[in-house]
Amino acid sequence: MNDEKFLVALHRGMNLTFARFGKLQKFFGGDWRATFDGKIKDFQAADLDPRGIEKFLSVREKLDPDWEIEQLEKCGARVLVFGRENFPQNLESIHNPPALLFCRGEFLDTDFPAIAVVGSRKLTSYGRRAGEKIVGEIAAAGITIVSGLAFGADTLAHQIAVKNGARTIAVLGNGIDTVYPQQNAKFAAEFLAKNCGAVLSEYLPGTEVRPENFPVRNRIVAGLAKAVIVLEAAEKSGSLITAELAVEMGRDIFAVPGEIFAENSAGTNALIFKSQAAPALSGEQILENLGLKNLAPKKAAQLAIPTTSTEAEILKLLESGEKVHLDDLVRNSPFPAPVTSSTISILEIKGLVRNLGQQIYVKNV
Numbered sequence: 399m400n401d402e403k404f405l406v407a408l409h410r411g412m413n414l415t416f417a418r419f420g421k422l423q424k425f426f427g428g429d430w431r432a433t434f435d436g437k438i439k440d441f442q443a444a445d446l447d448p449r450g451i452e453k454f455l456s457v458r459e460k461l462d463p464d465w466e467i468e469q470l471e472k473c474g475a476r477v478l479v480f481g482r483e484n485f486p487q488n489l490e491s492i493h494n495p496p497a498l499l500f501c502r503g504e505f506l507d508t509d510f511p512a513i514a515v516v517g518s519r520k521l522t523s524y525g526r527r528a529g530e531k532i533v534g535e536i537a538a539a540g541i542t543i544v545s546g547l548a549f550g551a552d553t554l555a556h557q558i559a560v561k562n563g564a565r566t567i568a569v570l571g572n573g574i575d576t577v578y579p580q581q582n583a584k585f586a587a588e589f590l591a592k593n594c595g596a597v598l599s600e601y602l603p604g605t606e607v608r609p610e611n612f613p614v615r616n617r618i619v620a621g622l623a624k625a626v627i628v629l630e631a632a633e634k635s636g637s638l639i640t641a642e643l644a645v646e647m648g649r650d651i652f653a654v655p656g657e658i659f660a661e662n663s664a665g666t667n668a669l670i671f672k673s674q675a676a677p678a679l680s681g682e683q684i685l686e687n688l689g690l691k692n693l694a695p696k697k698a699a700q701l702a703i704p705t706t707s708t709e710a711e712i713l714k715l716l717e718s719g720e721k722v723h724l725d726d727l728v729r730n731s732p733f734p735a736p737v738t739s740s741t742i743s744i745l746e747i748k749g750l751v752r753n754l755g756q757q758i759y760v761k762n763v
Contacts, residue, residue, distance in 0.1 A: 401430040402477050403463035406470070408434055409498055410602055411461050412454035419480065419497030421445050434463065469603040473575035474590075475500045486510075492621040492647055496600040499618075500574035503596035507750075509565055511690065512542040514619050514644075516637040517551025517629030518662050525630035525662060528654045528678075529554045532627065535681025537562035541690060542595070544569065544622045546615060547582050551629045551637070557585070559595070566595040567622060571615035573605035574598075616640040625650035625688055627678055631665030638665050645674055650688060652678035708733060709750075712741045716751060716761035724757035 408414050408422075408430065425444035426433040436444075441451045470476060478485045478499040488510060489495045515533055517525060533555050537543055543559035545552040547568035559566040568586060570578065574597070577583040589595050598618065601611065616639050620626055626644040628651070631637040641651050653675035656663020669675035678684060685691045715727055724742065731738040742759060745751040751759050 401428075402479065403467045404430040404434040405479065405498060406466040406477055406602070407461045407463040408454070410466060411457050412450045414497045416480070416494055416497050418446060418450050434458075466602075469575065470500065473502065473603060475502045475574045475603070477501075486622055488623075489618065489621045492617060494617070495621070496618065498600065500599050500602070501596055502574060502598075503590045504593065505567075505596055506565070508540075509542040509567065509596075510622075511624035511688075512544050512567065512622055513684070513688075514544040514623035514626045514640070515551060515555035515629065516545060516616075516619065516626060516631075516640045518631055518635060518637065519548055519550035519552075520662070521550045521554065521630055522660070522662050524656065524660075525551065525654070526554060529629050530558060532629075532654070532678055532681045532684065533558045534562055536685060537564035537681075539681070539685055539690065540564060541685070542567060544619055546571065546612070546619055547577065547586065547597070548612075549579060549581075553582060553585075554629075556589070556595075560589050560592075568595070568597045569615055569618045569622070570597060570599040570601065571611035572599065572607040573601045573603045575603035576607075578607045612636060613639050617643050620644040620647055620649055623649060624690075625652060625684070627684065628653040628666050628669060628675065630654065630656065630662040631669075632661050633664040633668070635665045638669070641669055641675065651675035652684055652687075654678045708737065708741055709745055712738060712745065713750060713761065716759065719761060721754060721758050721760050724759065727759065 412418065421444050422433050426436065438451060438455060478501055480490065480495060480497050485499065486505065513536055529551065533543060537559045542565045543555050544567045545555040547553065547556060547570060556566045556568060566589060572578050577586045586597055590597065600618065613636065620640050620643045626641060626649055628637050628641055644651055651669060651674055653666035653669040655670055655677045656666055658667065670677055676687065711732060715730055716722055724739065727742065728735045728738045742751065746753055750762055752762050753759055
């Protein structure tokens with residue numbers, strides 16, 4: 399959309415947090431060009447914080463919305479806007495979601511539900527073997543793996559996903575134009591070229607790597623996933639931040655138990671001891687626990703049969719997430735009863751809706 403360049407320029411000028419995004423969207427009615435050209439009294443009336451106003455107005459004349467889009471296009475990225483169709487639905491319900499995400503590669507409907515994998519940057523041979531088994535079994539079942547593309551557990555998880563024919567999503571803690579660590583740039587380019595996943599960041603091109611970005615990045619890793627697996631983590635590991643965020647989001651947590659004398663297992667053992675995580679003993683066990691064991695055939699059906707406009711209309715009737723009886727779907731559908739009934743059956747085969755019995759349906763998330 400043409401207004402995206404003004405959104406990105408606003409982000410460059412003031413750091414478009416979700417709070418600022420919400421206030422500006424409400425006041426200007428989603429007209430981002432008008433927002434970019436707004437006067438100080440408009441921003442004050444929108445209840446924007448003085449620091450944000452001052453920061454933006456001091457640099458606005460130097461901002462070039464067209465240049466911002468050019469920088470994204472140069473690195474093969476596009477912008478995803480909160481509330482729009484292409485924005486990851488899982489992130490819309492988390493605390494302090496990103497207003498904008500930058501994406502290289504493609505999201506597919508079949509990427510969700512996904513499972514996140516985090517852990518030590520210095521995996522032991524035990525952690526590596528555990529990852530090969532657990533993540534390998536999950537990836538072989540066609541589940542998309544989410545991680546942060548850092549050294550150690552993150553890189554291993556992404557590699558195992560691709561090796562087992564699954565897709566993977568990498569979330570960066572720096573600008574979308576640069577892969578950090580640099581050693582992973584070639585691998586990221588390869589899986590993007592093969593359409594095996596996506597690279598995400600909430601940071602603009604040119605944003606440097608800063609330590610404080612990574613804990614912020616972790617909320618996106620946890621938010622995208624149905625569950626988080628911690629392979630190995632020391633007592634004060636950054637992976638535990640992701641686990642804590644996942645607990646707050648109501649995600650399931652699994653941790654690989656380790657030897658009580660092993661430094662790299664102190665954090666994972668603590669998660670299990672505090673009942674914050676279930677022991678991760680195998681990928682099969684995790685899939686069964688999450689109800690994802692037979693998901694692969696449904697994903698294959700989703701990929702094989704494109705969603706039609708008719709299916710999209712029927713899905714809208716289930717958007718609220720509430721349970722709906724077939725009779726109510728037929729009554730509210732714009733299509734004849736036989737078309738609605740057959741479409742529901744197709745959506746069930748694709749795994750997009752679930753039959754709870756007695757002709758009661760709910761949309762899968």
